[in-house]
Amino acid sequence: MKTLTFLIALLFPVLCRAELAVFACEPEWAELTRQLGGSRVSVFAATNALQDPHHIEARPSLIARMRNADLVVCTGAELEVGWLPLLLRRSGNPKVQTNQPGHFEAAMVVERLAIPTTLDRAQGDVHAAGNPHVHLDPRRLLTIARALAQRLMELDPEGEPQYRDRVDAFASEWQRRMAEWESRATPLQGARVVVQHEDWIYFNDWLALNQVATIEPKPGIPPSAADQKRLLNTLYQQPPQLIMLSAYQNDKAARWLADKLQIPVVVLPFTVGADEHSATLPALFDRTLSLLLQAHAQTADH
């Protein structure tokens, strides 16, 4: 009998779950939803920090999770265009389809940067709605947190007082930390940095880092040997101070360039869970700042 109950529980999680089943496309949104929802939500993260969210397969397991979700929290702005639409269509779940209250795209509630004026695939993997990597700007993240809390209240009105308390607590804590991060980051202002992919644009915009080059010749296109040489030649004139690389990215091109220019490559967590020091959203920013400040201090010594 015990085995039977266990089997039923395993097969039909739908019968024994928290108020809201949330399907989060990326770990940052999974963590944010957990912070805002507490025990009223059960969150599934479709990807981990070491996976490139641009290139995920619409695997059977993800379709099954989507089927039972009450709310889908994704980045949007076409980041998940290669897999999310298919998951939605195959899920047979009307609650989470685009334009339903159960469908939340974080990037669409904030101002996005780098919205292209022309769309041409010759420009690489460009996103018509602008750069989707909005979570690395804590100011935007706060806006998203408020919008997401609002959405949770709409979907689960009974939990409204709890969501309200949690989002208020999150916001005041976040604002306090944000001021702290900004003051800690003063030495980084104007630092000349190179990135692998255009995924640090919001972070650099927030702390006024001077992004002088991107290793990818075009978004999503890996650099050829010729591209790397060309980049090296332009950077020789006025070398950058460090290279920012996200944990999920291939480090080959960055290491080569760093070696030639004698500058450090800083492997940054990019999102929650990439290393043991980045288990929460505040920890993610703490860790990112520590790594950058440490590398920056080293190059300043030279």
Added chain:
Amino acid sequence: MLTCRRACLLVLAPVLTCPLVSAQTGYVSGNEFNPAISLILDGRYAQYHDTFELPGFQMGPESELPAEGFSLGHSELTLSANVDDQFYGSASVAIAEHDGDTEVELEEAYLETLGLGYGATVKFGRFLSSIGYLNSQHEHAWSFYDAPLIYTALFGKTLYDDGVQARWLAPTRIFLELGVEWTRGARFPGGENDGNEGKSLFIKLGDDLGTTASWQLGASAYSTRFAERSSEGHAHEEESTDSAELIMEDGDVDIVGMDAVFKWAPAGQPRHQQLVLSAEYLQRKESATSNFIEDTNSLIADYEGKQSGYYVQAVYRFHRQWQTGLRYDEVKPDNDFTELEAAGIDMEEFLEETELGSDATITRNSAMLAYSPSEFSRIRLQYNHRDWDEGRDDLWVLQYTMSLGSHGAHRY
């Protein structure tokens, strides 16, 4: 756009301290709601010596080899969009050349529900059947340029038809999908029938193994009937048989199949390195009255066919832009003909002419190497080596497949 406006309203109304609100505003224009348009351009250079034969099988449409030298494959235009909050629609038109004629084929034109709930989805119109694994994938998504031999032998290439599909996704943590289809059943290996004789059933089960691997298993069945099915394609190479005609009458067709897929990628990152193993087994049993007419001679026989085959393939992406793959194919016919009525032609001659009496196993080995500068382009070199009791054949194909415009997600 709509998501954005809605979300902004939600944010703005109760939370006035919203410092960064979407800047995306715009004007209503006629083409805002245009469907996603995708155009696949496909061309190849092929080199081989022999014609394509599958002794023991009555050939379906599209089972011929590409033209020797330069030729275009399927140029496929797909338009798709959500119709409203209840329906999604998609249409794919393929333009291809068969035997020197340019043909326009409506490969798919279907609507699919979005709002039924309870994991249920109904699809209707013309669509690729969900039986098997490769069948529901578009040709450009295949890892090899051609269909496995068993697909060619049983369906001509793939099975698509007009009708209804209903599928249900179980509310389980593991992926479990059940589906039925009810179609006209008039396409090969069916034929004109009393109406809507095509019926299929499929079940798919899948899950992850940790973060690096995932799998899917499927089982399916398809049955149809036909009043008349004539031989198409190139079952026989000799010009002298032009006046000969083989017509199958009052037939019953039953197909069953099983498929398995396993995918592995280090750290669950398929973009840089990925191994995909897949295998399918299909078996067809059919019975009909075979009517063979050559000039003034004819032979009527009772036909009981049993054909089966499988393929196993491994595709490995070893670099972000490079993939290589191996495939082994095997098909085996086993047909019985019992003479009912003969006029001027005997059984032996008939079996020799049509080659339907062959019970020799046909095998094929394929290897491919593909280069994809981006996920929208691919250049592929493929080599096929085929063996059957009467000979062997080598084929080389160099092919490009390019995807223009919006390119939707690929199925697992």
